[in-house]
Amino acid sequence: MSGPKETGGECLTILLAGPRGFCAGVDRAILIVERALEKFGAPVYVRHEIVHNRFVVESLEAKGAVFVDELDQCPTDRPVVFSAHGVPKSVPEAAEAREMIYVDATCPLVSKVHRESEHHHRKGCHIVLIGHAGHPEVVGTMGQLPDGAMSLVETVADVYALDVPDDKPLAFATQTTLSVDETRDILAALRERFPDIRGPKKEDICYATTNRQAAVKEIAQDSDMVMVIGAPNSSNSRRLVDVAREYGCPKAQLIQRAKDIDWDDFDGVKTLGITAGASAPEVLVDEVISACRDHFDQVTVREVVTAEENVEFKLPRLLTA
Template identity: 65%
Template sequence: MTTPSLRRPLKVLLATPRGFCAGVDRAIQIVERAIAKYGAPVYVRHEIVHNRHVVERLRALGAVFVEELDQCPADRPVVFSAHGVPKRVPAEARAREMLYLDATCPLVSKVHVEAQRHHEAGREIVLIGHAGHPEVVGTLGQLPQGAVALIETVADVADFQPRDPANVAFITQTTLSVDDTAGIIAALRARFPAIATPYKEDICYATTNRQEAVKTVGAKCDVLLVLGSANSSNSVRLAEVGHRAGAASYLIEDATALDLAWLEGARVVGVTAGASAPEVLVNGLLDRLARTFDLTIQEAEAEPETVIFKLPRALAV
């Protein structure tokens, strides 16, 4: 005879896909393999990805995180973060004869190539993104100062005054809200009908897939818990998307940040993780919930992500 549980039942819907994308996985592998090949310390310019747990684990392995190259000795390897860097950074590394490894996500590099192509064609470029984000700083730094105008909102579109309205192009940060960006793009197209667009969507597949999964889960749950760091753009966007889908949404660093008061009265809780958040955080959150509730866990069905990005030749096995 089984004893009935006295814990309140709670259904958990796990969003799929969630967690690491191919670009994040590649960047982390680059740091790990650099430490294995060259020994510690290996320097990393900026957080390799925006997640405290990832950074702390790599630091324990021998990574040293810095903000600029002048904090790195010239005789140790340095890795550039997944967000990309301005052109001046690798130029400085070459001038100092440093060994550097570029962990820029290939989908961010694609945006850099687009910006260069538009600039060479003589177009004025609009970058849709968030001021100060490392990816935006890196993209702006691909071209001479003033060559790219940053647009953050639909209102910014009206303020943008190009020299030639018939010769404008736009590119975007890869981790934006798909819905918010669509509104800005629509405003740009309405004002500049001839605007040149990306050959292929700039918002990356992983960002799009995770937002679509959250829309599905968010519409079915009372509360959505998003695992990710507050400085992670894609994680912040997931919480926003969940809120719009109808769920009370909270971005938390890990299970220790969970406030059980948020779940009062909730029958269904959605759980997802940003593209820079490891799956171990999801497991930790489920363990935390299981200590209080009688859990039923359901994984959302989705097409598996099969994208894999190659490592730099210097680190390939």
């Protein structure tokens, strides 16, 4: 067949961002569910999506995982895993009260934010959390402290509208999956309004979020379109779309699978940037590249690597004993 197969352009160059896809926290969370299934047999219950990706969730369901919204949907005689995003303290307390076996798959970098928040609270601080309302990680972090001990801000405007106690020092913490640039502006506003506000020893935004955003910045300026493979409820994936648009590619979009691609959008697209959120497996990237090969006569893939990652997190002792 001569010419393009469906899209209107003969050749397509794909700029493949690196790093992309699974981070160490997601790898660990998925492995925790798989090891729990091996140790305890099916079913193993999981409170909330272990990570924000339907492909991953459905793959684990096929192995015997049962995903539920709340703990009271789990029988007491089967183990339950808490998702990588973290949970309020009330959840493991309820599991203990019901004498359940539970495994906490909270990403260690999220746990670090929890510990820092508790540390500042013990020092008498009121905590300002930078994050997105309703996100499971934010719910989990705010649930580490008593009601009223933490205030949430999402924007610079929120900072200037913030009402905090006058008799307490302030400290801040950050959701780990935010936009690096957006958070920088919010932090600048916090420090301008509250010069003595205390922060973490090391920034809360995780290495994987930072690295994936840096890689997208690198490919966006040379791409006619950027596709981010990830779930619509994945904060880090949505931020990658925002970053691509801000750094030179207004035609950036989020897709979950190759079947979601609208090939009519490819008019005038000769260079396609591709990345994947931290909870999207590489098989979905391969699937999108394969679909591109089906729609173009010639596809050239060039990987653009801006960082190397070798982070690994240990599994909970319950699963390694």
